[in-house]
Amino acid sequence: MIVAGCDEVGRGPLAGDVVAAAVILGEYTPEGLTDSKKLSEKKRLRLYSEIENHAIAFGIGRASVSEIDELNILNASLLAMKRSVEALGIKPDHVLVDGNKLPTWEYSAEAVVGGDALIPSISAASILAKVTRDQELIALDQHYPEYGFAKHKGYPTAQHIAAIKAHGVLPIHRRSFGPIARLLQT
Template sequence: MMDKQSIAVIKKLLKDGVLGKEEISRLKKDDRKGVQSLVKSYEKQMMKEKQLEENFYTMTEYERAAFSNNCRHVAGIDEAGRGPLAGPVVAAAVILPRGFKLLGLNDSKQLNQQTREKFFAIIKEQAVSYGISIIDNNMIDQINIFEATKRAMSEAFAQLTPTPDHLLVDAVSLDQLPCTSESLIKGDAKSISIAAASILAKVTRDNIMKDIHKEFPQYDFASNMGYGTKHHMEMLEETGASPYHRKTFAPVRDVLGQ
């Protein structure tokens, strides 16, 4: 009988997911507090996983639509680093395999660093193809951040093999593409392909900023990633700009007196 088993055994059975509805129902009648606690935790976890499943399915809407339109390969593109005062802008493009599943996948900004890095490795390993492009601050100053972002996206797209049949882009429209495309506002929260690209772009850029931090620790780039935090602005005023600052961005331009 289930109620005769030890709490340790029941815990393992629940963890392994081998108990059916009838067995769970019997556990709910067990008068041991430890068993009741295990059942509550199990049901809470099941509800969480169900929600993650539903969220993931919702985020495959645009991919499923493309596949139903006879597309074999669907790509997503996103960028990281349009807003910071220092460092590059990074874009990533990715083609996920049909049937790809990674519960919890979302806009990279909604995930903690540990989860982003874990997903970064999974996406790179399982992707049909991916491309990453880095446009440095000097080029950003030359052609402006919007054009630099589009260039990074185009370069990331060009690295994809095979060429996708359809492209999902976060908030930007790209020209002269060899495939159909859609620009989605807040696409990294609506499409698994764009969300995956956002993770590749952000983790890549964060690692670059951590390396720059070693060279110029006073700005605390490893923490602020080049954004204009209070400390960053104070150091900008006190020590001036680094070679990685975007001189055409107003706060940096003001410090330089240009």
């Protein structure tokens, strides 16, 4: 039976896409897999490389800022997860999804609360999604250095809010999120 793990990252930030990953691990399980938020950046990067090199398959999916604003963050997250499983290139027999909601899709699936810390394939998906999104925000920092994306990764820190107030709302900001919507009204 082919089982994939699936997770998303980036629900809370004010900027950037929500990114999901799906992973089919197979026989080899990298040592130290857990929820990506519990790992140092150095460990995430090491595990990212191991997962990429040893997984049977992995896929990355995303929902854009405009899709987040149109659908809401929950539905955009579910869409990103669906896209990540579709990107596997192999149809899984079953998908284990971190959280308490499942995307609407054709796959046999189970939602597992806290699955990113419990199930290796979901942990692997968590790591791939987090590293992918973090790298994208670091790249955005090159285009918009005054916003500090490399440091806060788009989350609503005091530094980020101050930068938006000083320099304005960017196309990569989620206009439906409260802090951005309030700034646009003033």
